[in-house]
Amino acid sequence: MSTLALATPTDTATVDRITRVRLSSVTLPLPTPISDAKVLTGRQKAMTEVAMLFAEISTEAGLEGVGFSYSKRAGGPGQFAHAREIAPVLIGEDPSDIAKIWDKLVWAGASVGRSGLSVQAIAAFDVALWDLKAKRAGLPLAKLLGSHRDSVRTYNTSGGFLHSPIEEVLERAEASLASGIQGIKIKVGHPDNAVDLARVTAVRERIGDAPLMVDANQQWDRATARRMCRAFEPLNLVWIEEPLDAYDNEGHAMLASTFDTPIATGEMLASVGEHAELIRVGGADIVQPDAPRVGGITQFLKVMALADARHLQLAPHFAMEIHIHLAAAYPREPWVEHFEWLDPLFDEHLEIAGGRMHVSSRPGLGVTISEQARRWTVATHDERP
Template sequence: MPRIVSLEPGYYRVPLAVTLSDSMHGDMPAFELNTVRLRDADGAEGVGYTYTCGRNGAAIDAILRVDVLDQLIGQDADLIERLWQRIWWGQHYGGRGGPTILAQSAVDMALWDLKAKRLGQPLWTLLGGNDPRVPCYAGGIDLDLPLDKLLRQTDDNLKKGFRAIKMKVGRKQLSEDVERVKAMRAHLGEGFPLMVDANMKWTADEAIRAARAFQPFDLMWLEEPVIPDDVAGQARVVREGGLPIAAGENLRTLWDFKQLITAGGVTYPEPDVTNCGGVTPFMKIAHLAEAFNLPVTSHGAHDVTVHLLAAVPNRSYLEAHGFGLDGYIAEPLTIEDGFAVAPARPGHGIAFDWKSLDSIRA
């Protein structure tokens, strides 16, 4: 019975080579990374992490150090569902979202990593195992890039092996978005998978207008057209806009996804393993989507999420996120001719360079 003997949080501010931007979060010169290192009595270690757009990392760190620690020490690390429920209900009254669920996500990820390592299996096979090659797109955070730089960024991503591209929309004038999407479609050619992401910019009426304006450009999906709280409005966008809709990166629970899916408010459910509660609820969300015959996609944390999508038959595209950790891990995600390849290493296979991270400790 592998008893948990220690939990070591880490809190870092990771600078970005280029300041990123979208329609609602503004400029992002850095992101904040929170890590968890769990160890059992045999000395095995599991690692998890979560991240934010540059704020709230200190709150997550405090929750891990104060509120989560005493709920885990001495517990059986194999009983992941039991531990998930213990942490969830232990924080429910003051939590149920925000920094608490991000902290829980990192812990749950570490528990699954630990279990897979103890069993000597890659995470994707432990979770069921379907196909280690997952279609992958490059998720640009590029709303304010001039058009020439946007197209140059796209060419760089094509050289890296990507065969699907996502760009940001949500500029001040819809006509500007239409011009940029039109240029991107012309640059990529007909039939090339192209997604656009509005980051919650619009009301339902504005989103419907935008979706209709984008229809001639054969988009794979329009992502997050409205705020996550407007379930009825997003269902209207699905019905009246004429484009598939991806959403879910700002939903925090399985039950949030249930509400959105049953309302007909999403075509591509899009959980983020670092903020939906971890691997445990991510897999439940993926199976819920399967029950509704919906393809599941993902947001962020591509080095871990490739395992989760590799485990389910209804996976669509993995997002390779702009907040990448390539400079701080031993083996970044492998992209081969449009597919991300889930590694065969035990666990999720991420080996952090802890010495390099120490230099950017927050």
């Protein structure tokens, strides 16, 4: 006879309550101004900093979850202000009820919409709740979600911006591969298409058969995108990213059905609904959701399910500290984008070896906020009962 104890109707599940929410607005300076095609075409200014929104959620049981969202060029103060206004919604809630809390947060600020800045503020709370839940279980987040692998293919973007001379791009590409990163992505979308073709050809020649991707950052019209996709076909690219405006689903679908080189997009979409429409019309071979931009992990998992149902590849945008766990839980072999920009914000760093980024064995996301991040803090808010 089994000696295992069976649960009875009188057993009580563990219930915890949120007792404190601490918000921090952190300005992360970049070592050099960053320029992609949007800068060269005059649509945006060079990027000199990243605005980070951190949420630290504490409970009666003494647990703490850490989450973050971010904004580039503008929007950081707005995210912080919105998060501060809706933070009282969390107090007294059971932190395990993540989907319920997400709905309460989004409806608390629904008059400003259910996408964009409002859900990007919610993302910091949502990620913190998932971090806390995994810590309660004593598991890395990937394991809590149900991982398919312990490491994910990784590619580097930060050495291939358009402001960098081609020799610098080539040197950084070689250094990235030597450091254990598997693939290289460089920016395209230069006003002179011949410059793009020359730069990409030079990188292909330098790195040989290593995986190579390009990113146009939405800067081509449909005619230019067709010409450039055709010109890039012989270079055996892993993908061509954001060749068109992020909301031109039909245009992206046309490119995806015409050319052999896969089309990747999705990073600028700010809701599950926007991703659902992109996927429905066949606008991407490779979907690139961004957890902070779609409202956190709760919403990202819905996008993952939609992509998997259509047998699509996944390559999450930015925020590798979050996305390594989500990519590890995707059924199809994904890619994760490597950016070292956020390294100073955390005490721990991800291991990269053999072309792959490895999931941390630490519980939760596996990161803690550094003292340097505390020094870069420009505003805080402490919500208690």
